[in-house]
Amino acid sequence: MAVSLTPEGEVESGAAALGRNDLEKLEIELLLEGVFRHYGFDFRAYAYSSLRRRLWKRIEAEQLSSVSSLQDAVLHDPAVMERLLRDLSINVTAMFRDPTFYVAFREQIVPLLRTYPFVRIWHAGCSTGEEVFSMAILLKEEGLYDRCRIYATDINDNVLRQAKLRIFPLERMQEYTDNYIKAGGKRAFSEYYTAMYEGALFAPALLKNVVFSQHNLVTDGSFSEFNVILCRNVLIYFDKSLQAKVHGLFYDSLATFGMLALGSKESLKFSRYEHCYEELNMREKIYRKVL
Amino acid sequence: MFFDLIVVGASWGGLDALTVLMRGLPDDFAVPIVVVQHRSQDAESLLAELLQQWTGRTVVETEDKQPIEQGHIYIAPANYHLLIEDDYFSLTTEAPVRYSRPSIDVMFGSAAHAFGERLIGVVLTGANEDGSRGLQCVYEDGGYCLVQDPATAEVATMPAAALTRVPHATKRALPEIAGHLVDVARNGPPATYVRATA
Ligand SMILES: C[S@@+](CC[C@H](N)C(=O)[O-])C[C@H]1O[C@@H](n2cnc3c(N)ncnc32)[C@H](O)[C@@H]1O
Helix, strand or coil: EEEECCCCEEECCCCCCCCCHHHHHHHHHHHHHHHHHHHHHCCCCCCHHHHHHHHHHHHHHHHCCCCHHHHHHHCCHHHHHHHHHHHHCCCCCCCCHHHHHHHHHHHHHHHHHHCCCCCEEECCCCCCCHHHHHHHHHHHHHCCCCHEEEEEEEEEEEHHHHHCCCCCCHHHHHHHHHHHHHHHCCCCHHHHHEECCCEECCCHEEEEEEEECCCCCCCCCCCCCCEEECCCCCCCHCCCHHHHHHHHHHHHEEEEEEEEEECCCCCCCCCCCCCHEEEEEECCCCCECCC | CCCCCEEEECCCCCHHHHHHHHCCCCCCCCCCCCEEEEECCCCCCCCHHHHHHHHHCCCEEECCECCCCCEEEECCCCCCCCCCCCCCEECCCCEEEEEEECCCCHHHHHHHHHHHEEEEEEEEECCCCHHHHHHHHHCCCCCCEEECCHHHHHCCCCHHHHHHHHCCCEEEHHHHHHHHHHHHHHHHHCCCCCCCCC
């Protein structure tokens, strides 16, 4: 029994009562369960310590003092849920992020893709689209764009809407230009955009073969068969069990000899799908499905 | 062993300090060590290789969901926050905290939560105040706190800030830190150390 009553009738926690950490964990589980059942957002298997950190940030910002009080606020006030959702989705991205990845893509993947008449690419967790535009530029420069169809998905509708606008902050163009050069870019980066008052407007031709759509890696299934899947810096937010589930989805969605590209600090090594793939580039985390 | 994990934070001057630390630790000292060293965003992942020269233990740059193993030294990769779950790591690209990513505070905080009194936190040389709040978490969760004597630090700001926030932390000159860690891990904190009261 977890609690008992003292002779004065007060509740006292007994031998099975939870320690401070475990109690907090219980509160977090209850909050996430509530969010899922009431709003449909499923964060139940996201990586715990990062989730916990962000929950506490929201608790402090709302001037509350416990996870349970946040649960109360979130369940009764959609505006609080909205703010929490913003905290929980991390959309940090950049054009030609990790330039060496794009160099490896040009050198190792592009030659393989040239042998296909038609190429299907999936950017899973594309955020505001920077990665998609980078890939489109690379494929254009390699003369492959016209035979590619790119599916770019994210759980978050707002970032997809942003991506479709083709406008990116002007103040990041210097950084992106540097990345583009390091990534083996073949032209002047400024050829791809027009500087406007609202930002850098990228050429519509880059999106000609791109389809943006909402897709939740946790709850939605496979929707096509791909030759390349890129899922970079998304799985780090999931716990091990959810990662395994999503790796199952990628495996099912890849054609034989299809390529999977993860973020540079992510790895198949700690998942149970390792043996299904060969490493094409260990450093850049590019794998090829062989089984 | 009295402790299951050691976390170390360093900034300016850290490479030299970490080298001294690595050279001082015996190869058979198996407590896993996690290091956050501030460096530039696009620094090549050389730190692990540099430190590997000085120790027989395995030094690796940490990847997402990597398990924490005995005898290993884990380096936080540039441009990610490193978080500690119960027995493995996770990475995040959340915004820098007080201009740092990786942030020592963030890593220490998650380690303190996961390891409580089985944790040792060490703050070395540096020119900012990262690490002091994290060390406070280590202290408050019952862990052991060790700070490089600012007088022996290449830059004193960081260890001095840590001592201000955690006045009960033990202070040691750089060359003594490795030996002290081995001693504390095997025999427990010195009798004079004031542990946080729950
Ligand atoms: C840090 S961004 C990565 C952007 C880009 N791939 C990159 O590496 O630069 C992570 C993205 O994953 C998305 N995400 C998080 N959970 C998701 C889920 N369950 N299904 C699909 N996308 C998700 C977030 O909305 C966010 O846009």
